[in-house]
Each structure stands twice: as structure tokens, then as C-alpha cells.
Amino acid sequence: MRGDGWMEVKLGYFDSKKGTDDLVEARLFEMNHIYKGGLIVEGVEFRPK
DSSP: OOTTSOOOOOOOOOOOOTTOOOOOOOOOOOOOOTTOOOOOOOOOOOOOO
């Protein structure tokens, strides 16, 4: 949890080579599991390492 009430979750990473300008695609989809209770996403942010 952050100080502003938001939660940050690292979902993955990708590697890119310097000097490339390729498209990056990200998807968020539902997996049907018995323990799932729901998820509300209010924002997504991509940050370099």
C-alpha cells in the first residue's frame, strides 16, 4: 500500500533493446477460479526499471 491509499502490484516485466521503437501490448483478463472475489482497476502505469 502506498501513502495515498493506492496499492501497487508488479504484474510482470519485459525486456527491450536500446534504440528499438516497437509496440508493447498488455492484457488484463479474468481467470475463473473458485477463490476469485473480484478486481477493480482504476489505472495502469508502465514504468522503466
